[in-house]
Amino acid sequence: MAYSVNISVEAPIENQIQEITYDGQEIYQAPLTLSENLAKIAQKIDFSKSNGDEVKKEPPEGGEKSEDDSKDPAPFQSSLWPWDSVRNKLRNALTEVCVLADVLSIVKEKKYMVLDPVPQEVPDVKPMVQVYARKKALSGAGQVLLFGAERLRNCQNELARSRATPDFHIELLRLRQNWRLKKVSNSIIGDLSYRTAGSKYTQTGMFEVTKAEEEEKVWSSPPASPNPNSSSSSNSTPSQSHTSSNSKVNPSALRVTIPSELQGVAYIEVLCQKDQEDLCSANISLLNGGTNSSNADMHWQQKLEAAQNVLFCKELFSQLAREAVHLRAPIPHMVVGNQIMATVLPGIQLIIGLCHSTGNDKKPSAPPPQKTEHDHVLEHSLHQLLREVHHKNTHHSFPHPSSGPIGPSKRRCLAGPNAADRYELLEMTKSQTLLEQIIQQAQHFFMRLRTEYVLDTIAKEVKDPLIVSHWNALNSPTQSCVKINILTHGYDTVCRTSLVVHVGEKSLKCVCRDGRVMHMSYEPQELRDLIFCQIYQHQITAVQALAKCMGWQFLANSSHLGLGAVEPLGNASSCILASPIGDRMIAVRCEPQTGVQVGIAHSPRKDFFPGQLVRERKWENLGGSFKEVRWDKMEGKNFLNKMELLMASLTSS
Amino acid sequence: MGVTVLQQFPMSENRTGPQTIEFLTKRVVALGAVQTGQFLVDCETYQSVPQLGSPKTVHVLHNSEQPASVFAVLESGTKVVPLIADGLFDLLMLKMTSIYTSKKQTKVEAKGPRFEIGDFCVKLGSVTMSQNFKGVLVEVEYRPCVIPGSSWELMREFLQGFLGSAVPNQAPQYLQNRMNEIYQPMDTIQQYLEHFGQYRKSTSVI
Numbered sequence: 001m002a003y004s005v006n007i008s009v010e011a012p013i014e015n016q017i018q019e020i021t022y023d024g025q026e027i028y029q030a031p032l033t034l035s036e037n038l039a040k041i042a043q044k045i046d047f048s049k050s051n052g053d054e055v056k057k058e059p060p061e062g063g064e065k066s067e068d069d070s071k072d073p074a075p076f077q078s079s080l081w082p083w084d085s086v087r088n089k090l091r092n093a094l095t096e097v098c099v100l101a102d103v104l105s106i107v108k109e110k111k112y113m114v115l116d117p118v119p120q121e122v123p124d125v126k127p128m129v130q131v132y133a134r135k136k137a138l139s140g141a142g143q144v145l146l147f148g149a150e151r152l153r154n155c156q157n158e159l160a161r162s163r164a165t166p167d168f169h170i171e172l173l174r175l176r177q178n179w180r181l182k183k184v185s186n187s188i189i190g191d192l193s194y195r196t197a198g199s200k201y202t203q204t205g206m207f208e209v210t211k212a213e214e215e216e217k218v219w220s221s222p223p224a225s226p227n228p229n230s231s232s233s234s235n236s237t238p239s240q241s242h243t244s245s246n247s248k249v250n251p252s253a254l255r256v257t258i259p260s261e262l263q264g265v266a267y268i269e270v271l272c273q274k275d276q277e278d279l280c281s282a283n284i285s286l287l288n289g290g291t292n293s294s295n296a297d298m299h300w301q302q303k304l305e306a307a308q309n310v311l312f313c314k315e316l317f318s319q320l321a322r323e324a325v326h327l328r329a330p331i332p333h334m335v336v337g338n339q340i341m342a343t344v345l346p347g348i349q350l351i352i353g354l355c356h357s358t359g360n361d362k363k364p365s366a367p368p369p370q371k372t373e374h375d376h377v378l379e380h381s382l383h384q385l386l387r388e389v390h391h392k393n394t395h396h397s398f399p400h401p402s403s404g405p406i407g408p409s410k411r412r413c414l415a416g417p418n419a420a421d422r423y424e425l426l427e428m429t430k431s432q433t434l435l436e437q438i439i440q441q442a443q444h445f446f447m448r449l450r451t452e453y454v455l456d457t458i459a460k461e462v463k464d465p466l467i468v469s470h471w472n473a474l475n476s477p478t479q480s481c482v483k484i485n486i487l488t489h490g491y492d493t494v495c496r497t498s499l500v501v502h503v504g505e506k507s508l509k510c511v512c513r514d515g516r517v518m519h520m521s522y523e524p525q526e527l528r529d530l531i532f533c534q535i536y537q538h539q540i541t542a543v544q545a546l547a548k549c550m551g552w553q554f555l556a557n558s559s560h561l562g563l564g565a566v567e568p569l570g571n572a573s574s575c576i577l578a579s580p581i582g583d584r585m586i587a588v589r590c591e592p593q594t595g596v597q598v599g600i601a602h603s604p605r606k607d608f609f610p611g612q613l614v615r616e617r618k619w620e621n622l623g624g625s626f627k628e629v630r631w632d633k634m635e636g637k638n639f640l641n642k643m644e645l646l647m648a649s650l651t652s653s
Numbered sequence: 654m655g656v657t658v659l660q661q662f663p664m665s666e667n668r669t670g671p672q673t674i675e676f677l678t679k680r681v682v683a684l685g686a687v688q689t690g691q692f693l694v695d696c697e698t699y700q701s702v703p704q705l706g707s708p709k710t711v712h713v714l715h716n717s718e719q720p721a722s723v724f725a726v727l728e729s730g731t732k733v734v735p736l737i738a739d740g741l742f743d744l745l746m747l748k749m750t751s752i753y754t755s756k757k758q759t760k761v762e763a764k765g766p767r768f769e770i771g772d773f774c775v776k777l778g779s780v781t782m783s784q785n786f787k788g789v790l791v792e793v794e795y796r797p798c799v800i801p802g803s804s805w806e807l808m809r810e811f812l813q814g815f816l817g818s819a820v821p822n823q824a825p826q827y828l829q830n831r832m833n834e835i836y837q838p839m840d841t842i843q844q845y846l847e848h849f850g851q852y853r854k855s856t857s858v859i
Binding site: 404412413415416417418419420421422425 | 654717718719720721722723724737738739740741837838839
């Protein structure tokens with residue numbers, strides 16, 4: 001009744017519809033005029049009823065009532081026109097008033113009529129009864145007020161509590177938005193496995209959703225527990241527990257129970273070992289490490305995510321372990337306990353381990369201190385690889401025609417009509433396992449590391465021609481590319497040697513400027529030798545280019561000289577230059593091992609002494625013996641600068 | 654996938670079919686070829702039922718070089734319609750037995766060893782028609798080239814090298830019409846079909 005609401009019903013302020021024409025137009029009745037309205041309303045008055053009321057109000061004047069009754073029926077029967085009944089009523093009223101006036105005037109005379117007061121019995125009042133009655137009435141009223149107040153307070157408490165702890169059903173709704181739930185008889189079971197995303201891992205990821213008990217929360221909060229009455233009086237406890245719990249953490253109305261094998265924290269550790277020395281390691285986990293799911297108060301969302309991460313890591317590891325067992329490698333992969341060992345390159349091992357710390361341990365095993373920096377790339381790749389497998393499991397290409405078999409790729413479907421031969425079909429069946437792919441990526445990682453190291457050390461060692469390497473920013477996980485420029489400081493427009501090295505998984509491919517392609521193995525020494533050969537070839541070509549600028553003639557050139565001591569790598573290269581007037585010659589010999597040797601010769605020597613064999617001066621024009629220049633004593637910043645100075649001095653003198 | 658030339662090797666009186674294959678194998682191996690398994694090309698011919706009006710013939714062929722494909726050649730009057738389909742085509746033909754009936758006696762196949770020698774692929778096939786030996790077909794494929802006109806001379810030399818004078822100096826008629834077109838797998842099938850037709854017509858071993 002407190003919530004009863006007044007409902008008023010009134011007619012719409014609209015005219016009544018008289019008729020509706022065929023085209024849908026509505027013809028309204030004209031509104032009533034004031035007088036018509038008055039007549040209509042007046043007709044509704046039932047005067048007989050109001051008459052009766054009058055009669056009741058004046059019980060003493062019984063004599064007059066009989067008069068009224070006798071007159072009453074007449075006007076109703078002869079209602080000829082609308083105002084007839086009104087006129088009759090007014091006339092009756094007038095008659096009555098006249099009679100009353102007459103009576104009063106007769107009473108005034110005090111001769112014929114006397115008005116006697118009607119004697120009234122005063123009931124005897126008992127004071128005690130009155131007191132009791134009042135007391136009872138007051139207590140009743142008080143009861144009503146107290147009851148109302150209690151309801152209001154309850155209502156207030158309910159509101160306050162629901163603000164602090166969300167309603168179970170609302171929580172459930174939120175849970176339902178992100179996780180798969182189903183109702184099995186009386187319990188709610190959820191599934192956190194990746195099966196809907198394409199995983200084929202057999203372990204189930206079931207969890208149970210229950211309502212968090214109110215009592216547990218109450219007892220856990222210290223202020224509420226000492227009071228024994230608090231449990232009985234319902235309205236004081238929630239407010240206390242509310243304030244206490246609000247101060248620490250927002251409690252959830254939900255409780256999720258996950259199976260014990262999914263509790264805790266799991267991550268996959270990737271270690272690259274070279275002779276028992278850790279080169280790099282990566283920790284794989286979906287969450288950023290530090291969450292500790294043993295905490296019972298953790299929010300269900302974090303708890304479920306942690307459990308899902310455990311499941312993911314387990315699936316990844318079991319997949320890798322299975323592949324490691326089945327894969328045939330020259331050095332077989334080893335699976336021991338929670339570790340997979342695979343040989344990436346000779347002497348370098350890739351160790352993938354599954355670390356799972358259950359929350360039951362008192363101190364959850366802290367992740368081992370990072371020996372080297374975290375490798376985000378390997379972490380990401382492993383993560384990505386399994387996701388790709390999941391994706392492929394759920395995303396089949398649709399069969400064409402629709403009656404065709406489901407499953408084969410689009411390329412395989414088209415292989416028949418395109419008459420693909422057996423090689424193409426064999427190529428299609430090849431697929432790489434996760435382990436193979438991660439090993440390839442690790443191999444590439446090492447190849448890149450080694451190439452970087454070789455290039456950097458050569459650039460540090462060799463100062464004379466500068467070695468500039470540009471790494472391509474865009475590369476794939478198993479292939480990258482570096483462009484190497486060899487140039488001399490100050491002479492970079494004169495000559496520049498560039499080559500490109502493609503870094504693959506286990507080999508290097510080098511494309512030189514002249515279009516030669518060289519394939520190298522994973523041994524870094526091969527690349528080192530190649531770069532050194534390129535450096536000395538660069539020196540010779542640069543000298544030739546410089547000679548052209550200086551006006552010197554270029555007599556002979558050999559990039560693979562058969563003379564001199566046998567080089568451990570490559571061949572010596574050489575060239576012979578002649579001065580503009582042809583009287584001086586310079587011979588340059590470059591070899592990777594001993595460096596640069598420069599010799600000069602004067603064609604007609606200034607001093608001539610005829611001897612036994614050479615009797616005439618003209619034979620001196622044939623060219624003489626070369627004298628070696630003490631190159632380390634030469635002026636100049638670098639080889640080309642020294643050559644330029646040498647040529648200049650020989651030209652001028 | 655390169656240019657393929659199909660060549661009949663004439664049978665001599667004193668050799669049986671397997672002996673001829675053996676003889677040629679020795680020659681090819683002497684050239685340095687390596688055997689890489691067996692090959693099989695088969696051809697089944699279906700005839701349309703008379704109710705269908707003008708008679709039509711469908712040849713369904715399989716080539717082990719294209720294991721996922723089924724080749725079909727439909728001959729109706731002067732028109733020839735080639736088709737390459739996937740393996741489901743065989744099942745489709747089974748459903749059409751009321752329209753096309755197969756003549757089991759005319760099923761022809763060529764099978765034998767397959768060799769690889771450098772860029773060439775050599776197949777020595779003994780042709781049998783419903784278990785009866787009909788002759789020897791030698792298939793030579795030059796894989797780096799797809800234009801018959803550019804590779805014929807080289808192939809002729811190679812063919813004459815181990816088949817002798819059985820190889821004419823002119824390219825086969827089928828290839829001569831398409832000397833400058835890109836060679837397709839269907840062209841191999843057409844050549845086989847031509848040769849199979851000759852074997853069917855002849856009553857004795859060629």
